[in-house]
Amino acid sequence: MCHIDIPDVTEEGDPMNAPLGYLGEQAAQRLIPAEPIVRLEKVSKTFPGRDGQPVTALQEINLAVPQGSILGVIGRSGAGKSTLIRLVNGLEKPSSGKVIVDGADIAALPEAALRHARRSIGMIFQHFNLLSSRTAAQNIALPLEVAGYDKADIRTRVDELLALVGLSDKRNRYPSELSGGQKQRVGIARALATKPKVLLSDEATSALDPETTRSILDLLGRINDELGLTILLITHEMAVIRNIAREVAVIEGGRIVEQGDVFEVFTRPQHEVTRSFLADESGRALPPYVQSRLKAEATPGSQAVVRIGFRGPHATDPVLARLARDLNIETNILSGSVDEIAGRPFGTLVVGVPEQALATTLDFLNKHGLDTEVLGHVA
Amino acid sequence: MSPEMIRLIANSTGETLYMVAVAALIATLFGLPLGVFLATSGKGELFAAPWVNRVLGVVVNATRSTPFIILVVAIIPFTRLIAGTSIGTNAAIVPLTIAATPFIARLIEGAIREVDQGLIEAARAFGASPIQIVRKVLIPEALPGIVLGLTLAVVSLLGFSAMVGAVGGGGLGDLGIRYGYQRFMPEMMLAVVVVLIVLVQAVQSIGDRLARRLNKRIRHA
Known part of the structure; x- marks a missing residue:
């Protein structure tokens, strides 16, 4: 059985609530450390290739998206991330393995049950995929019409959603009259219409400029925060992961090559x-x-080039000054930056170190809890 | 022009409009589902049935490649079965409908195929069934294209309807042949041609205007 109970997004008195019996169950679920809401177990996917040779898109993928989290999957184009996200709502079927969403095996559901389950899995798209023949409000109403809600309920819900995404004044505009960012807001409102538990984001900001990207990511972050909605997003942009995701999986050649806390993964x-x-x-x-x-290789008179990573509490330590003072080793700064990953400061400094002092320097830096990497040598 | 001539022209225009309207209506009734099916039954599509799709495609092409005048004659027994006679305006509606149905189906197929695949994906993602996708996504999104296609079909039907005049179908074509050609009345021929031109212009501009109004993809002030 798939659970189609809908999280109570709004205040009481919502006409579109799931049967009352579910509310108790939901409250109970909140107390138990949550089972991941999306779980991929040894999922592989092959497509029939053009020359008859099957093409492997995904191989033995294991991925768990904890309830209420934001997990980003980053990969180059062709790495298999689009296929991966489409497995979660059954737009693609895995060749082997299991896709569990909210306790239901998506791949094993019959068509009608799958359609029902999809109402609790919202999805937004790179090119928004709004109906050009419907206004913003009518686009948002579409999933509700499809789910068979009555007109009055649809109206109330659409009003709430328009307010949530800040487009109440654009309700009667057609997509051709909206900017990219506004279209994506309509897309988000539409995806949230049936009160899903999971939101899938398929490169939702890739067609937007950096500033609009930022505002859409802020909106997604707010929705995650306020509604407790789990978000699984795929992207090829570091900035998206850095700004919004808490966990990341790096995908390459159909395999997840690295996975974990965003800060951990990107600082080491x-x-x-x-x-x-x-x-x-x-x-x-x-x-x-x-x-x-x-x-x-080092040559006579060359300098070693070392990348130093400053993480978290060490990001602001005056380590190079201490290196000069305590060990009398002078370094030559080649490049550097300090920014934030997942809300925590992270600095990178590339320095030139005299060859004879390299071992001592690395030792000193590692002792101070910094990450070091010898990139090479310059004359 | 004598009042008698004007009466004849008015009668024939009425007959032509009647034939074309009824034929267009019935042909759309059959052509719309056929076109939607042709557009959605290919491999991996909503109602995937690649074999049925191919067979229907062949039937549609065969009907469309038969010259209309030959079709009219070839299906006379069928026309008699349906209309009870093989002459007159009611009888002419049968071959007109049969010729227009596959034409309309192809035009609607084309309009539906123009709809962005992303919309189908989005609709599937929020739980729409294939029938809902057709009703709520494909047809509304393809509507401007469908209207333009139907306009083209009605214009073609006006031409076809003049041809059924040659086999006793009534209407403007019949008038032009009997009076204009056989009775050597060039002014009658001219009048018939002028009325047809006006009809085609009217249909085309109504269709264009309607399609433009339905098309929300482009911003117009």
């Missing part, structure tokens, strides 16, 4: 792909004049 990246996403961020890449002269 283990996989090359994770590092490459970080390198995209401004300030993290080596300046070109250093990059072009970087050698793998």
